[in-house]
Amino acid sequence: MDFFELAADRRSVRIYEPGSQISDAELKNIFDTVILSPSSFNVQHWRFIVVRDQARKTELRSIAYGQAQVEEAAAVVLVCGRLNAYEDAPRIYADADEATRDKYLPMIEGVYKDQPALQREEAVRSGSLAAMSLMYAAKALGWDSGPMIGFDAAKVGAMLKLDGNTVPVMMVVLGKAAAGKQVQRAYRRPVSEVVSLEWSGGDTLA
Numbered sequence: 001m002d003f004f005e006l007a008a009d010r011r012s013v014r015i016y017e018p019g020s021q022i023s024d025a026e027l028k029n030i031f032d033t034v035i036l037s038p039s040s041f042n043v044q045h046w047r048f049i050v051v052r053d054q055a056r057k058t059e060l061r062s063i064a065y066g067q068a069q070v071e072e073a074a075a076v077v078l079v080c081g082r083l084n085a086y087e088d089a090p091r092i093y094a095d096a097d098e099a100t101r102d103k104y105l106p107m108i109e110g111v112y113k114d115q116p117a118l119q120r121e122e123a124v125r126s127g128s129l130a131a132m133s134l135m136y137a138a139k140a141l142g143w144d145s146g147p148m149i150g151f152d153a154a155k156v157g158a159m160l161k162l163d164g165n166t167v168p169v170m171m172v173v174l175g176k177a178a179a180g181k182q183v184q185r186a187y188r189r190p191v192s193e194v195v196s197l198e199w200s201g202g203d204t205l206a
């Protein structure tokens with residue numbers, strides 16, 4: 001399946017075949033690609049918590065307002081973002097040349113230190129890009145997915161023992177779509193409505 005077929009075929013799946021299991025090796029394949037996602041200054045804010053245990057998925061379902069896919073999918077991935085990811089910059093830039101380190105390390109600290117709103121924005125931004133990579137990589141390897149924000153973030157944080165520097169970005173459920181039970185692709189705004197050339201009121205694409 002080439003990329004365009006894959007993108008056209010990816011859907012937010014809510015009804016899964018019961019009993020499918022995703023192995024460590026399959027998850028590793030998926031996440032080997034996910035970690036190639038871009039992030040601001042390459043600080044890689046993302047963290048992922050994978051829940052496969054059935055009782056824990058059932059508990060997560062109750063935190064996700066009863067949404068059945070959380071219990072019925074093979075895995076629930078909580079995509080998180082680290083607010084203080086920028087503090088790892090010295091490690092991330094350890095192999096860079098001295099000129100690069102001298103330029104970027106002070107810049108990164110200057111941008112993020114004591115900037116809680118920006119720290120959160122970047123954590124969510126990077127986590128969201130990683131979540132999209134996760135859904136495409138999963139699809140390429142034969143797994144369907146569904147992004148979700150319909151859950152109680154404080155309760156999920158407590159259940160999964162997130163530390164104070166880690167915020168939930170979204171859940172992504174992974175599983176095998178139940179055959180014949182998927183709904184039509186929902187309405188999409190046309191390109192002509194969402195793309196402007198040169199400025200916000202400019203021409204669009206035909």
Ligand SMILES: Cc1cc2nc3c(=O)[nH]c(=O)nc-3n(C[C@H](O)[C@H](O)[C@H](O)COP(=O)(O)O)c2cc1C
Nearest residue numbers: 010011012013014067147148149150151170185186
């Ligand atoms: C950030 C985000 C949160 C979402 N939360 C939920 C959710 O809690 N439950 C759900 O069933 N779908 C959820 N969705 C899926 C959207 O409803 C879905 O992407 C949209 O209807 C378009 O459908 P498609 O992805 O199949 O094209 C979410 C999607 C995104 C991007």
